[in-house]
Amino acid sequence: MIKQDYSSLLIRILSILSPLSILILWEVMARVHIIDTRLLSSPSLILHAFIPLLLSGELLYNTAVSVQRVLWGFLAGSAPGIVLGIGMGLSPLIRSAFEPMIAATYPIPKLALMPLILLVFGLGETSKIFTIAIGVFYLVVINTMAGVLSIDKIYLDVAQNFGANRKNFYLTVALPGALPMIFAGLKLGMGMALILIVAAELSAAKAGVGWMIWRAYDMFAIEQMFIALITLSFLGYLFSLLLDALENWVLPWKKQV
Amino acid sequence: MAYEKESISVTNLSKIFHTTSGEITALQDISLSIGEGEFFCIVGPSGCGKTTLLRILAGLDSSSGGTISLKTTNVDRPINSMVFQEQSIFPWMTVIDNVSYGLRMRNIPKKERYEIANHYIEMIGLSKFTHAYPSQLSGGMKQRVSVARAFANDPEILLMDEPFGALDEQNRILLQHELLRIWEEARKTTVFITHSIDEALCLGDRIMVMSANPGMIKTIITNDLPRPRKISEIRTSLQYNQLFQSIWQILRDEVTNSKANSSTEEKSNY
Incomplete structure (x- = not known):
């Protein structure tokens, strides 16, 4: 018992200590010129660059632009993904109509579609949102279908025996039964959205965290690039926290397992 | 025990499953009549089609022939509700x-x-x-x-498919007690499937014994152990023992027969 407490304390200390020591090591190596600060910068230089970028509102503005694109793309991809995934899980007809198509197009890297998306939707916001949406859609639809298919058949019998109509069947059995897998899909989709936002902002963007990275590359402003990278990591962490909170709220029955 | 009104009537019911290895007759020529407010138990060896019969009564499976009719006294009430064998609450x-x-x-x-x-x-x-x-x-x-x-x-009718089969002995006795208590209050028509002769005798008004391959009615025994029943008391009664013996004799022949059949089938496969 005591040993366990000791090790859990150790784990907590280590998980703070190890990234901290890497930062210190980075800073020291930069100061003694072991590493080239023009390429790899240093924690103190990044902090110096961070403050004006934050105070001027530039960082917040670019973050807000990207967050907006991620959220719209995430919604536009996950909502049809959930609806189609449930349909495919419940109906063999819908499944056989869509599954081959989805299986065939899923392996295409979504980035490879960017030029086509730009041609179709132009250079505006729609193309960026669509790129993210399509990446999220695949992960959500596949997971939702698997979630519905994994619902124990006994629950379908119960719903039928107790006279559930179609609407009630969706609301009381299909959707709640598939929700744990839907959330797994949403979490994967959120990771995908963050990957795609950077790529989507590579071409024809005038703002955004991804755009900041590419502009920093063009201007050789390494500190700004690191700040944008840290912002992305922070966004990823924040989104996963939000999804976890949403999951705990929507799936109270899973929490206690 | 005579019942004034009939609640369930089954005539010449059959069920055939079509599998890759041929047709399997799960139920054959099942005819029975269950009275309103009766507690009707079905016992039989595994594979005798008792669950299939219940699922057909519940409307969860279709029959291959014959008719069933479930009487309704009140259109606002559901016809049947089922208690499943396995974990089935959401x-x-x-x-x-x-x-x-x-x-x-x-x-x-x-x-x-x-x-x-x-x-x-x-x-x-x-x-x-x-x-x-x-x-x-x-x-x-x-x-x-x-x-x-x-x-x-x-519901008009309660359908129970070995609801206590997966429970340990203590929990099973407790739940049988509770079921008897609730049932005696409500007196609902109940069809109860079990593999336990003891459980059928503790609960049922009549006990239908089924045979396997194909699933047919072997006999229907009237269980007139007095109600309200106390499980601990009826188990020690002479009447209980006589009924137990007569059901066991029928079932024993059934189980040994079906075992003999299946072992010859196995041999003929080689």
Whole structure:
């Protein structure tokens, strides 16, 4: 018992200590010129660059632009993904109509579609949102279908025996039964959205965290690039926290397992 | 025991499953009549089609021939509710939402259905767990919720498919007690499937013994052990022992026969 407490304390200390020591090591190596600060910068230089970028509102503005694109793309991809995934899980007809198509197009890297998306939707916001949406859609639809298919058949019998109509069947059995897998899909989709936002902002963007990275590359402003990278990591962490909170709220029955 | 009204009538019912290795006759020539308010037990070796018969009565499976008719006395009441053998309460609903599920499907307002559900939750002794999720309940408690869900739905007929089969001895006796108590209050027509002769004798008014391959009615025995029954008392009675022996004799022949059949089948496969 005591040993366990000791090790859990150790784990907590280590998980703070190890990234901290890497930062210190980075800073020291930069100061003694072991590493080239023009390429790899240093924690103190990044902090110096961070403050004006934050105070001027530039960082917040670019973050807000990207967050907006991620959220719209995430919604536009996950909502049809959930609806189609449930349909495919419940109906063999819908499944056989869509599954081959989805299986065939899923392996295409979504980035490879960017030029086509730009041609179709132009250079505006729609193309960026669509790129993210399509990446999220695949992960959500596949997971939702698997979630519905994994619902124990006994629950379908119960719903039928107790006279559930179609609407009630969706609301009381299909959707709640598939929700744990839907959330797994949403979490994967959120990771995908963050990957795609950077790529989507590579071409024809005038703002955004991804755009900041590419502009920093063009201007050789390494500190700004690191700040944008840290912002992305922070966004990823924040989104996963939000999804976890949403999951705990929507799936109270899973929490206690 | 004679019943004034008939609740379930089955005539020449059959069920054939088409499998890759040919046709399997699960039920053949089943005809029976169950009275209103009767507790009807079905025992038989595994594979005798007793679950299939119940699923057809529940409308979850179709028959291959014959007719069934379930009488309704009140159009507002559901015809049947089933208590399943395996864990069947929704893990994503609290105890009270599980118990009131059938009422919700019939659009009964929340306040009213919770009142009814609370009554049955109290009856099964789970008041402390009204708003708990099934993951917090033991196997026996989950099966209690399943029984309460069926009773709360107030159906014309209760269908129970070995509801206590997966429980340990102590829990099974406790739940049999509770079921008897609730049933004696409500006197609902009940069809109860079990593989236990003892359970059938403790609960049933009549006991139908089935044979396997194909599933047919072997005999129907009237169990006139007096009600209200106390399980601990009836087990020691002479009448219980005589009934037990006569059912066991029929079942023993059935089980040994079906074993002999299946072993010759196995041999002929080689």
